[in-house]
Amino acid sequence: APGPSTNDRLHTFMGGESGPWKILSCNPVKGESLPAAGRLSVVQGAPPILSSESTWTLRGATSNERYVTREEKNQLVARQVALGRPEAKYAALIPIRKSAAWWAMTQDERRAVLEDRSHHIHTGLKYLPGVARRLHHCRDLAEQEPFDFLTFFDYPETEVTAFEDLVATLRATEEWKYVDREVDVRLVWD
Ligand code: HEM
Incomplete structure (x- = not known):
């Protein structure tokens, strides 16, 4: 049977x-930042109309995982929650680009940076289930x-401070030396 179509995975x-x-x-x-805008809409699939009012448009698709081990996957599945809880009124869209040096590495070298030396997954797990996440590949x-990557998170007001700690911790890691563009867009549902 065919897998999920790119259209379902596209956001x-x-x-x-x-x-x-x-x-x-x-x-x-x-x-570089993104042009100033007042509001954000998130659409699954291709938007029905190409809104001419939008100041910027970013696209990404959910995908299979690249780095997680079975043990990590089990922990993630046990703790993670889906986006869109009614109490998750706060959100962050953090688009990220990594350098040519990152993409020149092999899979095992990237895993060594991301987890063995930067503990991205181990750190992130501590913030579940307060923070919900979805990773999109571009x-x-x-x-x-x-x-x-387009990373998107939502969380209740009680997790706002924890989320700041999380991004600060990740940005101080070796993995983030390979980030060559990052914009942090913070949102509230209202
Ligand atoms: C990738 C977990 C927070 C940015 C990943 C992966 C996991 C993960 C498991 C690897 C997916 C794979 O195997 O392909 C978490 C958890 C978090 C969290 C549990 C807690 C909320 C964050 C935050 C950011 C971020 C706050 C941005 C500031 C990324 C990026 C990737 C990624 C850009 C893709 C890395 C790559 O493929 O090179 N995350 N993460 N994550 N995460 Fe996180």
Whole structure:
């Protein structure tokens, strides 16, 4: 049987004047920021109309995991929750691009940086189930995209401080030396 179509896996993030998420802040962590926008909408699949009002559009597709071990996968599945809990009124869209040096490494070398030396998964697990996440890949889409990953998180107000700790911890790791563009967009549902 065919796998899920790219259209189901595709998610389109549009910054502009409309959408349920109000943009609280948009900070360039590394490299160029995104143009200023007031609101964000997230659409699964291709948007029915190409909204001319949107100031920027980013696309990514969910995919299979690349790095997790079976043991880590079991822990993730046991703890993770889906996006969209009613109490998860806060969110972050963090588009990330990694350098040529990252992509020149082999799979086992990247795993060594990401987990053995940066503990990305081990650290992230501590923030579940308060924070819900979805990772989108951009490099496999037909059109060339400005980022390699679109990371999206939602969480209740009680997790706002914890989320700051999480991003600060990850940004201090060896893995983040390979991040050459990162924008941090914070959102509230209102
Ligand atoms: C990848 C877990 C938070 C950015 C991953 C992967 C896991 C993971 C398991 C590897 C997926 C695979 O095997 O392909 C978590 C958990 C988090 C968390 C449990 C807790 C909420 C974050 C945050 C950011 C982030 C806050 C951004 C600031 C990324 C990126 C990748 C990734 C960019 C892709 C890395 C690559 O393939 O090179 N995360 N993460 N993660 N995560 Fe996280």
